[in-house]
Amino acid sequence: xxxxSTTSSYLSENLIRAAVRSxxxxxxxxxxxxxxxxxxxxxxxxx
Amino acid sequence: MQNLxxxxxxxxxxxxxxxxxxxxxxxxxxxxxxxxxxxxFVVRNRDLADDIFQDTFVKAIVxxxxxxxxxxxxxxxxxxxxxHNLIIDYFRQDKNENTVSNDAQEYDLLNDASLAEANVEDxxxxxxxxxxxxxxxxxxxxxxxxxxxxxxxQDLSFKEIAxxxxxxxxxxxxxxxxxxxxIRKMSVDNGIALSLAV
Numbered sequence: 001x002x003x004x005s006t007t008s009s010y011l012s013e014n015l016i017r018a019a020v021r022s023x024x025x026x027x028x029x030x031x032x033x034x035x036x037x038x039x040x041x042x043x044x045x046x047x
Numbered sequence: 048m049q050n051l052x053x054x055x056x057x058x059x060x061x062x063x064x065x066x067x068x069x070x071x072x073x074x075x076x077x078x079x080x081x082x083x084x085x086x087x088f089v090v091r092n093r094d095l096a097d098d099i100f101q102d103t104f105v106k107a108i109v110x111x112x113x114x115x116x117x118x119x120x121x122x123x124x125x126x127x128x129x130x131h132n133l134i135i136d137y138f139r140q141d142k143n144e145n146t147v148s149n150d151a152q153e154y155d156l157l158n159d160a161s162l163a164e165a166n167v168e169d170x171x172x173x174x175x176x177x178x179x180x181x182x183x184x185x186x187x188x189x190x191x192x193x194x195x196x197x198x199x200x201q202d203l204s205f206k207e208i209a210x211x212x213x214x215x216x217x218x219x220x221x222x223x224x225x226x227x228x229x230i231r232k233m234s235v236d237n238g239i240a241l242s243l244a245v
Contacts, residue, residue, distance in 0.1 A: 012231060017199040019180035025084035026093065028100045033079065036104045040063070040071040043112045 056122035064111055071111075075104065078126055081201065086130050088196045089189060095137065103130040127201075128211045131193070138189060179239045183230045191226035194219055 051059065051073040062070035082103065087096040106129050110116050116125070184195055193212065197203045203211070209219040234240070 012234075013227060015176070016180055016184065016195065016227070016230060019177045020184060020196060020199040022177050023088070023181050025087040026096075028079055028083045029097050032097050032101050033075065036075060036101060036108070037068070037072055039105060040075075040108050041068045043108050044063070044066050044068055044071075046112070 057118040057120060060111060078123055082126055082130060085127060085196060089134055089193050099130060099133045102133050124207055124211055131211055183233045187226050187229055191222050194222040195226050198223060
């Protein structure tokens with residue numbers, strides 16, 4: 001493997017890292033968060 | 048809540064186990080985005096991601112209230128491991144991770160920390176290229192895409208990735224290696240330049 005292809009490989013990895021980090025993956029639904037808070041509180045009461 | 052934010056995960060776990068629901072709310076707030084991003088990245092479906100996210104925390108809540116959780120200072124990794132196992136349950140079929148043969152190309156992509164850790168934040172990068180690369184990553188087999196996300200988005204070590212996904216470090220490294228090879232192959236096949244804009 002020559003130096004050119006080595007450099008290209010490393011740049012590619014950095015670009016993949018940047019691409020993954022720049023993505024938007026959203027957030028959990030509010031109803032899901034509300035359910036979990038209620039469930040956690042109920043489990044406290046049960047225990 | 049102000050004070051709770053400053054507590055460690057294990058301190059919050061202890062408080063919640065003793066009935067402090069605000070402590071749980073703090074843990075949920077601390078990890079909801081990171082965990083959801085991981086799940087959504089892997090399953091690529093919002094409804095399914097919500098279901099798995101909810102099931103992950105339900106399992107965590109039950110475990111905490113049963114007193115079965117062992118504090119190790121790695122609460123986030125523990126949550127991710129639960130999510131990983133639930134994802135595996137949903138996608139039980141073992142997809143072939145070797146889209147490209149092991150000996151097709153011999154790139155040594157993982158052994159130069161100085162270049163791998165180079166700061167790309169300050170580098171001008173073409174947005175279209177980033178979108179193209181994300182599409183390539185999205186096309187990877189599930190287990191390779193998962194490792195890429197854990198490594199590049201969550202900044203986990205390969206030891207942590209191996210622990211969470213229940214494989215050896217060599218397997219985790221191998222999946223990353225195949226992922227990079229596959230991305231490079233797909234970029235060539237689709238005429239996408241894997242280079243930083245200057």
